[in-house]
Amino acid sequence: MALKQISSNKCFGGLQKVFEHDSVELNCKMKFGIYLPPKAETGKCPVLYWLSGLTCTEQNFISKSGFQQAASEHGLIVIAPDTSPRGCNIKGEDESWDFGTGAGFYVDATENPWKTNYRMYSYVTEELPQLINTNFPVDPQRMSISGHSMGGHGALICTLKNPGKYKAYDATHLVKSYPGSQLDILIDQGKDDQFLSDGQLLPDNFIAACTEKKIPVVFRLQEGYDHSYYFIATFITDHIRHHAKYLNV
Numbered sequence: 001m002a003l004k005q006i007s008s009n010k011c012f013g014g015l016q017k018v019f020e021h022d023s024v025e026l027n028c029k030m031k032f033g034i035y036l037p038p039k040a041e042t043g044k045c046p047v048l049y050w051l052s053g054l055t056c057t058e059q060n061f062i063s064k065s066g067f068q069q070a071a072s073e074h075g076l077i078v079i080a081p082d083t084s085p086r087g088c089n090i091k092g093e094d095e096s097w098d099f100g101t102g103a104g105f106y107v108d109a110t111e112n113p114w115k116t117n118y119r120m121y122s123y124v125t126e127e128l129p130q131l132i133n134t135n136f137p138v139d140p141q142r143m144s145i146s147g148h149s150m151g152g153h154g155a156l157i158c159t160l161k162n163p164g165k166y167k168a169y170d171a172t173h174l175v176k177s178y179p180g181s182q183l184d185i186l187i188d189q190g191k192d193d194q195f196l197s198d199g200q201l202l203p204d205n206f207i208a209a210c211t212e213k214k215i216p217v218v219f220r221l222q223e224g225y226d227h228s229y230y231f232i233a234t235f236i237t238d239h240i241r242h243h244a245k246y247l248n249v
Contacts (some may be wrong), residue, residue, distance in 0.1 A: 078189025
């Protein structure tokens with residue numbers, strides 16, 4: 001599968017690149033960001049997939065979070081895909097900020113007319129990793145996943161449906177039916193997050209489910225922080241370290 005390089009920028013000794021390709025799963029062109037740390041010049045590196053939230057593209061995380069410094073330090077390749085198919089000309093896909101374009105939710109649609117293009121689960125768990133493994137110096141046995149908001153939920157979906165595939169993750173969703181290997185979960189939640197105060201985020205339910213399943217979870221309610229990239233940028237280094245301690249063993 002041919003890759004077209006869109007951009008390449010030196011960053012903390014490594015390279016932040018963006019590529020475009022024709023997706024078989026999504027039946028459209030897709031872009032993804034990839035950070036290659038200095039260690040990627042001499043050997044294979046572990047890989048962390050980052051799933052972004054509603055309305056985001058591949059650009060938000062790579063340009064706003066500042067993750068590259070920690071990724072360079074720990075020798076992690078970081079992949080940041082777009083959040084949905086684009087330009088599919090499906091009626092209604094651009095009418096709402098939380099449904100359709102920029103809102104793929106990392107699931108596979110089951111109904112027409114969405115099921116032909118909106119297959120983000122299969123894209124993130126199968127097509128994209130195969131593409132990355134073929135074209136970049138990654139160690140496919142050392143793979144992890146993380147995300148924010150819709151992407152945090154997506155990261156957990158991907159992990160729970162594929163026990164053992166990902167070495168670590170952080171997300172917010174129930175784990176009551178999880179049958180797989182041991183997990184170690186890190187969650188940061190802004191206390192002033194409007195989605196939290198509106199009842200759209202339910203961390204207490206998640207923590208209760210983890211307690212029931214005896215799954216270790218560190219939940220940090222961060223005073224004064226909201227849902228924005230200022231919040232992500234503040235704590236992203238902790239999350240890179242969280243993944244690195246499993247990926248670099």
